[in-house]
Amino acid sequence: MELDLIKYEMDGEIKRQIDNILGKFMSKTKVDLIVLCDDAGRIASYKGKTQDENEIEFVASLISGIFGAAAEMAKIMNEGDVLDIVQYESKNVNVLIKAVGKRFLVGVLAPKDASLGSIRLFIKELCGDIETLFAGLKLRPAKVIRLKPEDIERKLNQVLGAG
Amino acid sequence: MKLKIVYFGASLAGKSTNVKVLHSILKEKGLTKGDYISMETDEKRTLFVEMFASQINIDDHPIDIKILTTPGQFRLHPLRKVIMKGVDGLVFVVDSQREREKINFLVLRETAAVLKEENMNLFDIPVVVQYNKRDLKDAMPVDELQPICNPWDTDYIEAVATEGKGVLETFQKIVTKVLVKTCQER
Numbered sequence: 001m002e003l004d005l006i007k008y009e010m011d012g013e014i015k016r017q018i019d020n021i022l023g024k025f026m027s028k029t030k031v032d033l034i035v036l037c038d039d040a041g042r043i044a045s046y047k048g049k050t051q052d053e054n055e056i057e058f059v060a061s062l063i064s065g066i067f068g069a070a071a072e073m074a075k076i077m078n079e080g081d082v083l084d085i086v087q088y089e090s091k092n093v094n095v096l097i098k099a100v101g102k103r104f105l106v107g108v109l110a111p112k113d114a115s116l117g118s119i120r121l122f123i124k125e126l127c128g129d130i131e132t133l134f135a136g137l138k139l140r141p142a143k144v145i146r147l148k149p150e151d152i153e154r155k156l157n158q159v160l161g162a163g
Numbered sequence: 164m165k166l167k168i169v170y171f172g173a174s175l176a177g178k179s180t181n182v183k184v185l186h187s188i189l190k191e192k193g194l195t196k197g198d199y200i201s202m203e204t205d206e207k208r209t210l211f212v213e214m215f216a217s218q219i220n221i222d223d224h225p226i227d228i229k230i231l232t233t234p235g236q237f238r239l240h241p242l243r244k245v246i247m248k249g250v251d252g253l254v255f256v257v258d259s260q261r262e263r264e265k266i267n268f269l270v271l272r273e274t275a276a277v278l279k280e281e282n283m284n285l286f287d288i289p290v291v292v293q294y295n296k297r298d299l300k301d302a303m304p305v306d307e308l309q310p311i312c313n314p315w316d317t318d319y320i321e322a323v324a325t326e327g328k329g330v331l332e333t334f335q336k337i338v339t340k341v342l343v344k345t346c347q348e349r
Binding site for chain 2: 038039040041042053054055057061064065068069072073076147149152153155156157159160161162163
């Protein structure tokens with residue numbers, strides 16, 4: 001039996017539209033970074049001053065972790081409560097994390113001089129736009145590799161070399 | 164393709180050691196992305212998470228893997244729930260010492276409950292059991308540990324994580340299991 005290892009990607013048009021939505025938000029608010037990720041911390045898209053993908057991978061993980069931890073606290077304090085926004089301040093940065101639908105999160109890192117009121121207003125608009133887009137989301141296979149289970153083991157052994 | 168692998172187990176079982184050692188092994192092979200991130204207490208105990216990212220290529224197909232640990236202390240239960248969200252594969256790090264027999268089992272039971280709260284079933288997720296601390300005098304024989312710590316009857320690896328023994332083997336085994344399962348589902 002042959003098995004397919006498939007990488008799925010968002011439909012190109014939807015990806016482009018998400019990038020546009022994030023870009024529009026950046027230009028309106030002058031934030032340092034905006035990341036759209038799922039609740040397990042996997043990046044869907046991002047825009048920002050930093051383009052270091054490794055750094056943003058970790059930021060996405062922490063966005064999901066911080067939001068998840070706050071959601072747990074909300075549930076402990078008030079059973080059935082659903083968290084919508086987490087906001088905190090450090091000396092140099094304001095951070096906002098907002099739920100987008102049930103599975104996605106948007107995290108924003110803004111400088112201290114950015115208007116939080118505007119950010120909160122535009123983030124609501126952005127979430128609405130993304131939810132509308134996600135309603136029509138289609139995944140397409142980006143690449144197919146045909147592998148047998150024993151080939152996966154052999155190829156991983158070539159890469160990792162655990163024997 | 165993006166995978167999330169979580170190392171869970173009792174407090175002080177060696178989860179962080181596993182992940183730290185794995186990071187150095189993979190870094191030497193040029194298979195890591197970025198640094199090792201750690202959120203520890205002053206006593207060097209995991210508070211929230213320790214993690215790093217790796218990328219391996221199979222037939223020029225990049226596979227991004229995030230490797231995370233859960234905090235082992237019981238009081239940190241809510242944080243374990245957060246780490247487990249969207250997990251693709253689990254490594255159960257078992258402290259082989261006889262005095263830790265009960266705690267290993269309790270962790271297994273608690274993890275099943277944590278996953279159930281997230282609408283996941285511990286028996287549906289690829290798992291590898293790692294019997295760690297095999298070098299210690301009071302390490303229980305694997306035959307005795309198996310019925311307590313391996314209800315899946317899945318593959319197990321004997322390890323001494325502090326010396327790097329069994330660390331890479333465990334990782335390779337769990338990635339293989341996750342990929343095979345992913346393929347079968349498609």
